[in-house]
Amino acid sequence: MCKKLLQIAAGLGLCLYSVLMQAAEINFQNILQQERAWAGLQTKTVKAGDVEWIYSEGGNASKPTVLLIHGLSGTRDNWNRVARYLTPSYHVIIPDLPAHGETKTAAEFDLSIPNLAEKLRRFTDAAKFDPNLHIAGHSMGGAIAMLYSAQYPLEVKSLLLVDAAGVYKTANTAYLKDPQQLRQIVVEKSGDFDKLITIAMQSPPFIPQELKAAQEKLMVSQSKNTHKMVNALIEMSKLYTPESFGLLARTIDAPALIVWGKQDKVVNVEAAAELKGLLKNSEQPLILEGIGHMPILEAEQLVAYPYLNFLKKVK
Template identity: 25%
Template sequence: MTLRRTLAIAAALVAAALFATIAYVAWRPEVLVAAEFARQLHGAGLSKQARNVAGHRWVYAERDADQTDAPTLVFVHGFTGMKENWFPLARVFGGRYRLVIPDLPGWGESERLPRENYGFLAQSERLAAFIRSVSPNKPVVLVGHSMGGGIAALVAAGHPELVSRVALLDAAGVRFDDNRFGAEVLAGQNPFGVHDRASLDRYLATVYHLEEAMPRIPWPADRAYIAQRTRDAAFEQAVLDHIGRGPERFLPGEEAARIGQPTLLLWCQQDAVIDPSAAALYAARIPQASTVLLDDCGHMSMMERPAEVAAAIDALIERGRPR
């Protein structure tokens, strides 16, 4: 066999393997999404863990601190969010703290059970049990975003022995000034609903202000994401009925008056989801809170401004004082 023929056969085999790979990814685009999440997990120095708590299997990311006596930070994502939302912030922190980043029950890779309530109060009790499990006998710094901020406020108020400090980022749970997002929720819609590429682009444009921070979801990964969000539509609607329109919708703000720990309130001024007026409403109920308003960012503060968010949490840990 001549060298030229050998090279031609090798090139054909490589091309066939490449075509097969492309075809497989196009057929199973969720493989591409999983690979990207694994890359982000590794890039942030995190490992994936799982444990059964409060009747659910929790999947979470974790990283130990450089020093064994460092504080433990627990991050809680928002509505339609996932643990991966916190990975940019995890990279900024390095090894200063132990990090625990769960998918809340019902979301991401954690277990969802039929006919369960995944509203503010039920999730706060599950989160309290999770904190007891991952950090026994040592209170944590609890950081919650959006819906996760409302859940974190309830845990800090109702289980103060579990939380040494609390940070509420763009947190839900109070009656903020009217905006389009709030009006659509009250009208019975899901402004975050995704069922095609146009609604996906609308969702991303609503939660992000900085285009450079917006996740790129190219074909065929967008197919997998859209399919998953379409399957989740009924679940999302049920949760939104609890936290956006039901009797619990303002419970975090009402209970916030019981928060005695050092508290950080952090908002982005261009937040089109939870209007920045919410920060003042929380501050009126938590007089010891420090408020940080960041400019030129939207609802996803920890992804759009991770360095500034990390600095504010550092200050909360280093200089916070209890009421």
Template identity: 25%
Template sequence: MTVTRSRAFRAAAVVLVASLLVAAAFLWRNPYALIAGDFTRQRIAAGLSKASVQIGDDRWVYAYSDATPRDAPLIVMLHGFTGSKENWFPVARRLRDRYRVVVPDLPGWGESNRIDGADYGFLAQSARVARFVEAVSPNERVVLLGHSMGGGIAAITAARHPSRVSHVGLIDAAGVRFRDNRFGIDVLAGKNPFAVHDDASLERYLDTVFFDEAAKPTIPWPADRIYIARRRQDAAFEQRVLDRIGRGDERFLPGDEAADIRQPALLLWCRQDAVIDASAMALYAQRIAQARRVLLDGCGHMSILEKPDAVAQAVIELIERGK
């Protein structure tokens, strides 16, 4: 009996060591899999599934839930600059029992593909979003929400493609000339204030986008090393996009186009937003007279992570009041 147990123990140990070596080899070849695994955990916790769709040259990867009846409104959520679909998961979790939700990685970002030399500015992304909406909801208009850069994209999409968008929500949205702050001054000077290349710049990035310390994520070792390496790898791409949406000819295009938005609309900001100053909400409101305005306190640029309950409630009111 002792010999049998000893052999079983050694066999189990061999299997465990082999498994650890396989896992180590896999992470060595694909270190970002560690972060991707946590993103999968977040998606499952939010009650979302994952799918992809090819539209022209663009492969979109998106999270979704269609557990509600087919006649429930469909909400499409667009993330911001340097963001990904995961930023929206806390809000999506709060809405998925009431509405159908689709949360994509915009082309160029996250798990969606990136094409060398392609245009990922406001206007080009808006055209892609319109095609994506048609693909995932060919027979009905959608509620389109956009955060930060995604807000600028959503504004143009709602204005230019009203047959595809029934309601629009602009959350801490880029695309207007807001009151000067450190972030805006650095962008106009040609810098990328969101650039991450070491521990200090990662901490600065998180401190810039978050106001609520309790909501600010911690990135433990070795995930922090992996994340920093990915952001360094993406630095040139980030700079090209920011040059276009932050300093290029179309940097204020979302605000200009917003004057053509006729759908029920929501403007939501955080008072302590250090990226897109809250003065931007009034500038958008001048162009979208019918928009409901919500100004939250105690949060920064990442309202969708810092105040997901309040954001979800504002979206519900946008939909229910706009019927």
């Protein structure tokens, strides 16, 4: 009898846990929706070739268009806090990159950086956005933004690079010296999300436990694709040397603003000066004291206000 009661209690416990997790996921999605609305964004969909893109859009479509690109294992929602300051004056577009967030792809989809840049161009065309874009990229999104700018120079009015990935001579972190180390920050089991936050942020914001669990579960479900993206970044480090990456960067004519967290543990801050030396038309890098690899989440105002000032100066 006691054994039976214990089995029933265990069953009820699992059922209750399942209900609580489902509620946390629903709450997590509701919070994201509220944050998008707070930032003046709406969720939209467009099909471009073999990709059905999910993206956020906000602001007046008659205003200059700003395209924001997230980083490895990120989503469009990484930019919400910055986008809030942009939507009153600009037309803001933030896609979930293929195999990230809600933009789904086939298992054999090519997740290389060059292909993502090309698919992003097809996305802007399919959605009929103004092709004269201000492009901003964070981390891996910065590498995509640079390649996009090099390939379509007449369609890029300006460039914002936030802790941008690349193949740098100043490789002072484990992740730059050996990109294979990126595999260690893939969220694929319980507890990995906390480890990632510790690496990515110097001063992480408070995240309620139930929301953290929902975010971790989402990232675990996408871990196979994240590993594919890590492989793509490793291949980029083989495809480009610091010299050939420098040649690519030197072809970019667009005015550029570089922002970096001084305590970045993923792409060290010395890379900001190196990148400025490569770009033809870059302002002095903005180095944020006490900030890690995620300024767009750690210190959104310190990114948004200088970016708005920069955009006003771009002709």
